[in-house]
Amino acid sequence: MWDIIKLLVNTTVLAATLRMATPLLFTAVGGIFSERSGVVNIGLEGMMLIGAFTAVAVSYSTGSAWLGVLGALLAGALMGFIHGIASIKYRANQVVSGTAINIFAGGLTVYLQRLIFNMAGVSPAVPRIADVELPLISKIPLIGPVIGKQNPMVYLALLIVVGAHIVIFKTVWGLRLRSVGEHPGAADSVGINVYKTRYVAVTLSGALAGVGGAYLSVAHLSRFVEGMTAGRGFIALAAMIFGKWNPLGALGACLFFGYADALQMRLQEIGIPTQFVQMLPYILTMVALVGLIGRAVAPKASGEPYVKEG
Amino acid sequence: MAIVLEMKGITKQFPGVLANDRISFDVEEGEIHALVGENGSGKSTLMSILYGLYRADAGEIHVRGQRVQINEPRDAINLKIGMVFQHFMLVEPLTVAENIVLGSEIKRGPFLDYDRAVAEVERLSESYGLKIDPRAKIQDLSVGLQQRVEILKALYRGAEILILDEPTAVLTPQEVDDLMEVMHNLRAKGTSIIFITHKIREVLAISDRVTVLRRGKKVGTKATADTNPQDLAEMMVGREVLLQVEKDEAKPGEDVLEVRDLVVKDSRGAYKVNGVSLTVRRGEILGIAGVEGNGQTELVECLAGLIHPESGQVFLGGKDITDWPPLRIKQAGLGYVPEDRHRRGLVLDYSIADNLILGLHTEAPFRKRFGVQDFKAIRDNAGKLVEAFDIRPPYPHQPARKLSGGNQQKVVVAREFDRNPELLICAQPTRGVDIGAIEFIHQQVVAQRDRGAAVLLVSAELDEILSLSDRIAVMYNGKIVAVLPREEADEHKLGFLMLGGRLEDYKAGGGNNVAG
Amino acid sequence: MLDKAKRIPVAVVLAPVLAVLLALIVGSAFILTVGESPFSAYKVLLQESFGSMRGFATTLQRATPLMFTGLAVAFAFRAGLFNIGAEGQLYIGAFAAAWVGFTFTGLPKIIHLPLAVMAGMIGGAIWAAVPGLLKAKFGIHEVINSIMMNYIAYFLTDWLVTGPFQGSTMIPETKRVAASATLSRLMPPTRLTTALYIAFAAAAVMYFLMWRTKLGYEIRAVGLNPTAAEYGGINVAKITVAAMAISGALAGLAGTEQILGLNNRFIQRFSPDLGFMGVAVALLGKNHPVGIILAAVLFGALQTGAAAMDRLTSVPRELITILQGVIIFFVAAEYLFTRFMKSKGEA
Numbered sequence A: 001m002w003d004i005i006k007l008l009v010n011t012t013v014l015a016a017t018l019r020m021a022t023p024l025l026f027t028a029v030g031g032i033f034s035e036r037s038g039v040v041n042i043g044l045e046g047m048m049l050i051g052a053f054t055a056v057a058v059s060y061s062t063g064s065a066w067l068g069v070l071g072a073l074l075a076g077a078l079m080g081f082i083h084g085i086a087s088i089k090y091r092a093n094q095v096v097s098g099t100a101i102n103i104f105a106g107g108l109t110v111y112l113q114r115l116i117f118n119m120a121g122v123s124p125a126v127p128r129i130a131d132v133e134l135p136l137i138s139k140i141p142l143i144g145p146v147i148g149k150q151n152p153m154v155y156l157a158l159l160i161v162v163g164a165h166i167v168i169f170k171t172v173w174g175l176r177l178r179s180v181g182e183h184p185g186a187a188d189s190v191g192i193n194v195y196k197t198r199y200v201a202v203t204l205s206g207a208l209a210g211v212g213g214a215y216l217s218v219a220h221l222s223r224f225v226e227g228m229t230a231g232r233g234f235i236a237l238a239a240m241i242f243g244k245w246n247p248l249g250a251l252g253a254c255l256f257f258g259y260a261d262a263l264q265m266r267l268q269e270i271g272i273p274t275q276f277v278q279m280l281p282y283i284l285t286m287v288a289l290v291g292l293i294g295r296a297v298a299p300k301a302s303g304e305p306y307v308k309e310g
Numbered sequence B: 001m002a003i004v005l006e007m008k009g010i011t012k013q014f015p016g017v018l019a020n021d022r023i024s025f026d027v028e029e030g031e032i033h034a035l036v037g038e039n040g041s042g043k044s045t046l047m048s049i050l051y052g053l054y055r056a057d058a059g060e061i062h063v064r065g066q067r068v069q070i071n072e073p074r075d076a077i078n079l080k081i082g083m084v085f086q087h088f089m090l091v092e093p094l095t096v097a098e099n100i101v102l103g104s105e106i107k108r109g110p111f112l113d114y115d116r117a118v119a120e121v122e123r124l125s126e127s128y129g130l131k132i133d134p135r136a137k138i139q140d141l142s143v144g145l146q147q148r149v150e151i152l153k154a155l156y157r158g159a160e161i162l163i164l165d166e167p168t169a170v171l172t173p174q175e176v177d178d179l180m181e182v183m184h185n186l187r188a189k190g191t192s193i194i195f196i197t198h199k200i201r202e203v204l205a206i207s208d209r210v211t212v213l214r215r216g217k218k219v220g221t222k223a224t225a226d227t228n229p230q231d232l233a234e235m236m237v238g239r240e241v242l243l244q245v246e247k248d249e250a251k252p253g254e255d256v257l258e259v260r261d262l263v264v265k266d267s268r269g270a271y272k273v274n275g276v277s278l279t280v281r282r283g284e285i286l287g288i289a290g291v292e293g294n295g296q297t298e299l300v301e302c303l304a305g306l307i308h309p310e311s312g313q314v315f316l317g318g319k320d321i322t323d324w325p326p327l328r329i330k331q332a333g334l335g336y337v338p339e340d341r342h343r344r345g346l347v348l349d350y351s352i353a354d355n356l357i358l359g360l361h362t363e364a365p366f367r368k369r370f371g372v373q374d375f376k377a378i379r380d381n382a383g384k385l386v387e388a389f390d391i392r393p394p395y396p397h398q399p400a401r402k403l404s405g406g407n408q409q410k411v412v413v414a415r416e417f418d419r420n421p422e423l424l425i426c427a428q429p430t431r432g433v434d435i436g437a438i439e440f441i442h443q444q445v446v447a448q449r450d451r452g453a454a455v456l457l458v459s460a461e462l463d464e465i466l467s468l469s470d471r472i473a474v475m476y477n478g479k480i481v482a483v484l485p486r487e488e489a490d491e492h493k494l495g496f497l498m499l500g501g502r503l504e505d506y507k508a509g510g511g512n513n514v515a516g
Numbered sequence C: 001m002l003d004k005a006k007r008i009p010v011a012v013v014l015a016p017v018l019a020v021l022l023a024l025i026v027g028s029a030f031i032l033t034v035g036e037s038p039f040s041a042y043k044v045l046l047q048e049s050f051g052s053m054r055g056f057a058t059t060l061q062r063a064t065p066l067m068f069t070g071l072a073v074a075f076a077f078r079a080g081l082f083n084i085g086a087e088g089q090l091y092i093g094a095f096a097a098a099w100v101g102f103t104f105t106g107l108p109k110i111i112h113l114p115l116a117v118m119a120g121m122i123g124g125a126i127w128a129a130v131p132g133l134l135k136a137k138f139g140i141h142e143v144i145n146s147i148m149m150n151y152i153a154y155f156l157t158d159w160l161v162t163g164p165f166q167g168s169t170m171i172p173e174t175k176r177v178a179a180s181a182t183l184s185r186l187m188p189p190t191r192l193t194t195a196l197y198i199a200f201a202a203a204a205v206m207y208f209l210m211w212r213t214k215l216g217y218e219i220r221a222v223g224l225n226p227t228a229a230e231y232g233g234i235n236v237a238k239i240t241v242a243a244m245a246i247s248g249a250l251a252g253l254a255g256t257e258q259i260l261g262l263n264n265r266f267i268q269r270f271s272p273d274l275g276f277m278g279v280a281v282a283l284l285g286k287n288h289p290v291g292i293i294l295a296a297v298l299f300g301a302l303q304t305g306a307a308a309m310d311r312l313t314s315v316p317r318e319l320i321t322i323l324q325g326v327i328i329f330f331v332a333a334e335y336l337f338t339r340f341m342k343s344k345g346e347a
Helices: A002-008 A011-036 A044-062 A065-089 A094-116 A143-148 A152-170 A172-182 A184-189 A194-220 A232-242 A247-269 A274-291 B043-050 B073-078 B096-101 B114-127 B143-156 B173-188 B200-206 B229-237 B296-303 B326-331 B341-345 B375-388 B405-417 B435-451 B462-468 B491-498 C010-033 C038-050 C053-078 C086-103 C109-138 C142-162 C195-212 C214-224 C226-231 C236-263 C274-284 C289-312 C319-332 C335-346
Strands: B003-014 B017-028 B032-036 B058-063 B066-068 B081-084 B161-165 B192-197 B209-214 B217-223 B255-265 B271-281 B285-289 B311-316 B334-337 B423-427 B454-459 B471-476 B479-485
Touching (some): A002 A247, A011 A044, A011 A152, A011 A172, A011 A232, A011 A247, A044 A194, A065 C319, A152 A172, A152 A194, A172 A194, A232 A274, A247 A274, A274 C109, A274 C142, B003 B043, B017 B058, B017 B192, B032 B200, B073 B081, B096 B143, B143 B161, B200 B229, B209 B229, B217 B229, B271 B454, B296 B423, B326 B334, B341 B405, B405 B435, B423 B435, B435 B454, B454 B462, B462 B491, C010 C289, C038 C053, C038 C289, C053 C195, C053 C236, C086 C142, C195 C236, C214 C226, C214 C236
Parallel strands (some): B017 B217, B032 B192, B032 B209, B334 B423
Antiparallel strands (some): B003 B058, B058 B066, B209 B217, B255 B271, B255 B311
16 A cells, blocks of 8 residues: 555656646646636647747757747747637637637648658757756755756746736736626726737737647657647646636646646556546546536636627 | 706617607706606616717717717716616626726736725725625625625716616615615715616605606606606606507406416526416406516516426416426417517527427427428418418518517417417517507407407506506515406506505505605 | 528628638648749649549548538537537547447348447437536536547547457557448549448438428527527427437547448547537538538548648648638638628628
């Protein structure tokens, strides 16, 4: 019994948990901004993928992985903005627009991969962001091995979560964002620009998903692999729901899902097929949704185009 | 006193309706000016124009002596005009203070200075006597308190002219008393209030002046002290009975519908029907008079099986149909014209022909073996009804959406009447319907009665109730407060009962006998 | 639907056509970046997919699963439901068909094949009924649950083909299905099979069910105005579950076709987003069976032409995926066209 616990809970697994949770964190926070403003973003997966590719392409051509991340941020933001144009201005069905972005991203990344690197499947290795060791913290027993030596983007993700929490719940813009996603009519009646707020939020959500994708390609790995996001955009979506549209809640969900991810191999050793562990986030999200019935936690106007009267 | 607001010759045309016809209206500083009229009289349109939600086709608005253009709510807010809507503009998961400052926040850098917002709300709430917990979430507040937040929201933005759109419609009697007190306080502080209502009792209780609208036109403005309930009721509904319905004496037979102690809650969990018992007999029309929102909607929807009752029983032709699903009740002999034809009565994107079988589509002749529809039967049915009920234009394949309100209603009426139901429920059967169609529908209702149907008529139009009913029940606050034979009812008496008066207290031709 | 001579509004046809044209223009920009002429690239594409009987047969073969998923999504749309879970339903249906195909060997084809097809439909139907039920019973939006069900289906089938049902090799796929459960080829060497007929039949059945029966009347009423449907005695919850289940059965057929017609075994993650493409096909086809068949053929043609374009020009075949994404995007933003047309009309 003790052996099993040691197998499942140890510093190596916990450190891996953080690494696995990181791309989910960026993307889930992105999803939260978008949905808080009232725009459903199913396209997170595609935005991540485009971010992952852009980071590699930029890192490849500039030699700087950080510039790659910046490129991913901009590319993701552009995709977010496009999703915004469709869903805010042209009142498109937001799920359809998101699906379009996912399909588009799948094609675009391979298309460009073949054009730029002239190879399908996997890109050449590019400069990546190296892990750093935090001077004092890494020496602390137990905690040190978990958080002391990680990729800077892991720390960045944690900062983003805290930052997002402050922005959403403490700032004036955050207050307006929440009002726009809950009751756009009320926000409009007190002079808040519903459309502008939504554009900013969706663009931001794309940017964060792009960075989440960049983590996969230039921090976790150092290359782009076709379809490398492998559903993480949707897990992030699940984490957002599981975390009740709160950054801190999403942090908990991402850590949990990341933990499941980190455990896969070990659970297989004790006879639990990896696929069942991989299913877990999705099953739990469905269970959570049933549990949330009657307690409305999703932004009420989420998914509804806002049409100004008169 | 100084005039702070003047609206002159306001005209607003909507497709098919002249909502405001050269209406002039003014408000003095520190007065409560009641704006009354039946539904569809144009009150809400007029106030929406004032608040910048609609633009008038013609007319002028002057605020504090200046001619102004109000194109959007922002402009109204800048002119210190505030509006409390019937449907609150509140963000439910946010707190009271957050809602009040939203859009005009107290900032500290990019951050919301929440403590100062709370302090400001506390200050406002104290100075106007509007007690509220600034840190409470809206979703945890009662409707009355939510309304208070809306008022504070307007005051926070410096409103000196406050529009209250039917504020009492959603309140309990106790909450109404509280609101009245708040309005007194506001008036004492110099705020001008435009109070929209259709409850005469409230007008008399609180207003300084009253303006009555009817069918988009202004009937008149009077000092409240110079008027009385009868006077106001007549101004509201009109003295002349426009529509005279030819009908013979009723020959009622046995009970068809019997309702026993019915209790119904609405979707929010509020009790809307509090123990209603009534019977409707074969060959008679029972009219239910009442101000809207007194439980008629829930009563009718419950009888049709669309809402489950909390308790009580419903019998149709002697069978206990309580809790039966809608289709089964229909098949047991109910014809039902719902009050909202767009929400309930029609699938607007369906053709006239398809709408004419809604609810009948499960049976012969429209359904053949294996669940296949019989298009010949559907077409024949449509052809027959379009002609018999004079639905125009007479193209059964056209979507119902393309028809005028009157013709849409004729589709519903045709479908429900043609089956010769045992029990016919007509809720607001002539709402939003042109005069010609009103007359036609009224004749059809009487014809159904003469055929032997038991008819339950629910209407907010006293004219309609008085001209069609054989017996009249008055509904107030979820209860039937009186049932009168038609001969013993008149407008004054019904108006008195509809406002919550007791039959024993009624003095025919008496003066101001509602107050108190 | 009473008046057969009823004119189809111009906008119904115009908007999808415009969406495709716009997408082709966007595609031209991509083609130009690789230094090719859009005109000649599109010409190669068309020639390959429509220029020969063989090419056309391949186009139809590629269009067949899209007809099923397009019908699936459209069927749910008509009931006011967004079945974005066709992908997962397709996998479950495919596995069920495969399982019947390789388990019940020794049956005559006339029994075995229909049995396998039925299994595929039932598998898809069950998978789709879950989000339908959760919607009907708890009011949870079907989109999010359908997405979750997609991933559960991926991992479930991943496990099935790497674990209990893995074929003899180390490759993640099942055994081959018995010949008695395979669909016959219509035009060898192309891989077009009798599944095409099943697709046409499914389209006809959908048309009949939706516009000729009581059930269709009820489904459309629920989709257009659920409160009026309730008033009309229609059990909205029941219709919601039924519409999702039928939609899932159609998606299951897409998976079935891939197994019994194309791959003859269940290969892990075989579907190139067929379920999601169904959303595109349904929208482009205006949720009407005839439109769906046309839209599926268009997408099938793009995919067929893609390989030739890849081979004969320097345009990568993924251009087609990009085009498909862009087409969906423009179809989604249809308001763009209606607004455009309105402003023209007002001017």
